[in-house]
């Protein structure tokens with residue numbers, strides 16, 4: 001079972017004040033998750049979580065995470081600008097296919113640059129000059145497996161560089177006078193196992209020894225990046241970050257410490273694990289329709305949450321207005337003129353009635369941020385459920401004016 005982090009009474013009050021759909025975030029849950037991550041890696045004095053901004057690019061959320069000791073990882077100049085504007089000091093920049101001005105922006109705000117490609121070394125040097133610290137992103141190719149379980153296919157991934165390029169890269173950087181070095185890899189996404197980080201860490205720690213041997217470079221930090229998943233489905237087992245942190249600790253003590261690399265700092269760039277379960281998409285039932293299937297039409301659509309349409313991802317749904325209703329098998333759909341605009345297909349749900357409030361779970365990461373405006377559907381508001389139980393608007397909903405703004409002077413005129 002999955003239970004919402006708000007009660008029906010709270011949600012009735014919130015929806016009386018703010019029109020649905022909207023994304024609701026749980027401040028208490030966000031702080032608890034951040035504390036659990038920091039605690040899990042507290043054995044490593046230099047540990048830092050750089051929250052992946054793309055997961056939930058909201059200033060209030062980033063400030064909460066900053067208060068909990070997190071930095072941020074950005075992928076574009078716009079994300080860098082937001083982080084800098086918020087006064088966040090610990091910023092990393094992990095981009096790919098990067099425009100020169102984005103490297104200039106990263107250098108200006110002194111973000112730690114993590115290069116995706118061997119070819120990026122000379123590109124960065126020309127575009128913005130080389131900083132004192134550079135991190136390189138590794139792609140081992142092949143498949144990434146845990147025992148007999150294939151987790152992902154790095155050989156098909158556009159990210160990162162080969163081992164030969166990595167070793168050459170460190171040699172080149174050392175020759176150019178770079179002082180501090182990092183290593184980064186992201187080999188599997190949304191992993192639902194406590195073994196992903198420890199396995200990845202083991203591989204990267206061994207590689208760190210090889211880098212010292214072959215390139216004469218001692219790494220200052222190793223970035224395990226993102227990829228720790230959450231239990232989207234009630235059938236999934238929840239990851240235990242304490243077990244994960246301890247698993248990385250063991251590899252650290254086995255491989256790095258005996259080889260004199262016990263000062264290496266561990267960084268993470270978790271997005272999903274930090275926020276996904278701390279967000280709900282709140283929507284109301286607008287229509288019921290019976291044809292070859294039973295349809296529950298809601299006022300949210302794929303523009304508010306793309307994952308089901310894009311990845312056929314499961315998001316649990318609670319009918320908080322009628323939790324004890326007789327179970328029906330339904331498709332929960334939005335209004336877009338696209339048949340993939342379905343939040344659930346053939347889902348067993350307690351009877352939905354027009355006006356019922358549905359909670360779509362685990363939308364706090366890669367939810368609002370993947371939104372778009374197809375069909376002239378606009379981006380929703382984001383609301384924070386604060387620790388004292390009160391709510392605060394942390395992003396207003398878009399208005400038609402926002403949508404038309406880029407067209408004024410191009411066939412549309414602004415109302416006087």
Ligand SMILES: *Cc1c(COP(=O)(O)O)cnc(C)c1O
Nearest residue numbers: 052094225226227269270271272
């Ligand atoms: C997307 C991304 C992350 C976050 O991934 P999650 O799966 O949300 O943890 C971290 N680092 C980089 C470079 C990314 O692109």
